[in-house]
Amino acid sequence: MTQYVIRGGKPLNGEVVISGAKNAAVAILPAALLVEGVCRIENIPDISDVRLLLQIVEQMGVSVRRLSPGTVELDSTHARSIKAPDELVRKIRASYYLVGALLGRFGHAYVALPGGCNFGPRPIDQHIKGFEALGAQTDISNGSVIADAPDGLHGCRIYLDIVSVGATMNIMIAATLASGTTIIENCAKEPHVVDLANFLNAMGAHISGAGTDVIKIRGVKKLSGGAYTIIPDQIEAGTYMAAVAAAGGNVVVKNIIPKHMDCITAKLKEMGLSVAEYDDSIRVQKTRPLKAARVKTMPYPGFPTDMQPQITVCMTQAQGTSMVTESIYDTRFRYTAELCRMGASIDVSGKIAVVDGPRELEGCTVKAFDLRAGAAMVIAGLAAEGTTIVEGASYIERGYERIIEKLRAIGADITREELQDDPPAQQENPA
Numbered sequence: 001m002t003q004y005v006i007r008g009g010k011p012l013n014g015e016v017v018i019s020g021a022k023n024a025a026v027a028i029l030p031a032a033l034l035v036e037g038v039c040r041i042e043n044i045p046d047i048s049d050v051r052l053l054l055q056i057v058e059q060m061g062v063s064v065r066r067l068s069p070g071t072v073e074l075d076s077t078h079a080r081s082i083k084a085p086d087e088l089v090r091k092i093r094a095s096y097y098l099v100g101a102l103l104g105r106f107g108h109a110y111v112a113l114p115g116g117c118n119f120g121p122r123p124i125d126q127h128i129k130g131f132e133a134l135g136a137q138t139d140i141s142n143g144s145v146i147a148d149a150p151d152g153l154h155g156c157r158i159y160l161d162i163v164s165v166g167a168t169m170n171i172m173i174a175a176t177l178a179s180g181t182t183i184i185e186n187c188a189k190e191p192h193v194v195d196l197a198n199f200l201n202a203m204g205a206h207i208s209g210a211g212t213d214v215i216k217i218r219g220v221k222k223l224s225g226g227a228y229t230i231i232p233d234q235i236e237a238g239t240y241m242a243a244v245a246a247a248g249g250n251v252v253v254k255n256i257i258p259k260h261m262d263c264i265t266a267k268l269k270e271m272g273l274s275v276a277e278y279d280d281s282i283r284v285q286k287t288r289p290l291k292a293a294r295v296k297t298m299p300y301p302g303f304p305t306d307m308q309p310q311i312t313v314c315m316t317q318a319q320g321t322s323m324v325t326e327s328i329y330d331t332r333f334r335y336t337a338e339l340c341r342m343g344a345s346i347d348v349s350g351k352i353a354v355v356d357g358p359r360e361l362e363g364c365t366v367k368a369f370d371l372r373a374g375a376a377m378v379i380a381g382l383a384a385e386g387t388t389i390v391e392g393a394s395y396i397e398r399g400y401e402r403i404i405e406k407l408r409a410i411g412a413d414i415t416r417e418e419l420q421d422d423p424p425a426q427q428e429n430p431a
C-alpha cells in the first residue's frame with residue numbers, strides 16, 4: 001500500500017510546473033494505433049495510467065521508444081488487432097479508446113472493459129451507438145466489447161444523447177479512417193477533445209469543429225505520422241490552485257493555458273483567492289479568508305466534476321455555507337465522510353453537498369477512494385493541523401506526475417511510504 005504522510009498547516013510558496021494532460025494523453029496513445037508511421041508525442045505525463053497504456057499498445061505490436069522524460073515515439077505500422085491483455089486493460093477506464101482505434105484501423109476490436117467505479121455507473125452506450133452508426137456490429141459479453149466492421153466504417157451523422165467526453169473522442173478516433181464524412185452533434189468541448197483532434201490532424205486527419213458542439217470528420221485513407229505536443233493538464237493545475245486556496249500561500253502555477261482554467265479561476269476568485277494571469281502561468285495568492293460559494297459541476301466550459309472534491313475542501317475553509325451540486329455523476333461525494341472525520345461539516349443529500357465553514361481540520365488517517373478524492377485528501381492534509389496519513393495514494397499517482405516532489409518544492413511537508421499489501425487500486429476505481 002502506498003500512503004502519503006502530510007504534516008499540515010504550512011502555507012505553500014514558490015513555483016509549480018504543470019505536466020501534460022492525463023485525459024488527453026490516455027486518448028492520444030490509443031489513437032496512435034491509427035497511424036502507420038512514426039509519431040512523436042511530447043509532454044506526455046509520467047503517470048501510472050500512461051505507463052499502463054504504453055504497456056498495452058506495446059503488447060499489440062506498437063514499437064514504443066522513450067526518448068526523454070515526457071517524449072515518446074510510437075510506431076504502429078506493425079500493430080495487430082489482437083485481444084488487448086485483460087489484466088492490463090481492466091485497470092484503466094480509458095482502455096475504451098482502444099475499441100475506437102482498433103475498429104477504425106482494422107475493422108475489428110476485442111477489448112475488456114473496466115468494471116464500475118465508486119462515483120456511480122458509467123455506461124458506454126453512446127460510444128456503442130456511435131460505432132454502430134458508423135456501420136460496426138457490436139456485442140458486449142463476458143465484460144468485453146467485440147466490435148466488427150469487415151467492410152470498414154462509413155461516415156454518418158450521430159447525435160449524442162448526452163454530452164460525453166469519452167464518446168465524443170472515441171467516435172472521433174473511429175471515424176478518422178472511415179469512408180466519407182462523419183458529423184457528431186452534441187459533442188463534449190473539453191480541452192482534451194480539442195487536443196485529440198489536433199493530434200489526429202497533425203498525423204493527417206481532417207477534423208474540424210472540435211471545441212464546439214458539432215465535430216466534422218472527413219475520413220482519410222491513412223495517417224502517416226508526425227510530431228505533437230500534449231496540452232497542459234487543466235485539472236492538475238486547478239488542484240494546485242485549490243491547495244493554495246485551502247492551505248494559504250503564494251504560488252505561480254506554470255506551463256498552463258490560462259483560458260482552460262477560466263471555469264476554475266472564476267470560482268476561486270469569487271471565493272476570495274487572488275489570481276493574476278500571465279501568458280502561460282497563473283499566480284495564486286491567499287490574502288484574505290475565503291468566502292462561501294455555490295458550485296455546480298457541468299461539462300466544459302462549466303465547472304469540472306474532476307475539481308469537485310478539491311473545491312469542496314476549499315469550502316471547508318470558507319466563511320459561511322457553501323453548496324456543491326454534482327451533475328455529471330450519480331455519486332461522487334463518498335470522500336466527504338473522510339473530510340468530516342478531519343473536522344469538516346458536510347451534509348450530503350443525493351447529488352448535493354452542503355458545507356459549513358470555516359472549520360479547523362485536524363490530521364488523521366484518511367483514504368483516497370479514487371484519483372480526485374485522493375487529491376482532495378492531500379489538500380485537506382496540507383490545510384490541517386497535525387499529521388494526516390492518506391492511504392491508497394496509488395490512486396493519486398494514476399493522474400498526478402511527481403506530486404510529492406512538486407508539493408515539497410513549494411514548501412509542503414509530505415512524504416511517501418510504501419507498505420506491504422497494496423490493494424488493487426486501479427482495478428477498483430479506474431478514472
Ligand code: EPU
Binds near residue numbers: 330
Ligand atoms: N455516460 C453515459 N453513456 C455513455 C458515456 C457517458 O451515460 O456512453 C454518462 C456517464 O455515466 C457520466 C456522463 O455521461 O454520467 C459523462 O461521462 P463522460 O463520458 O463525459 O466521462 P468519461 O469519458 O467516462 C472522462 C474522464 C473523467 C471525467 C469525465 C467528465 C477520461 C479517461 N476520464 O470520463 O475523468 O470525470 O470525462 O469530464 O478521460 C478523472 O480524470 O479523474 C476522471 C474521472
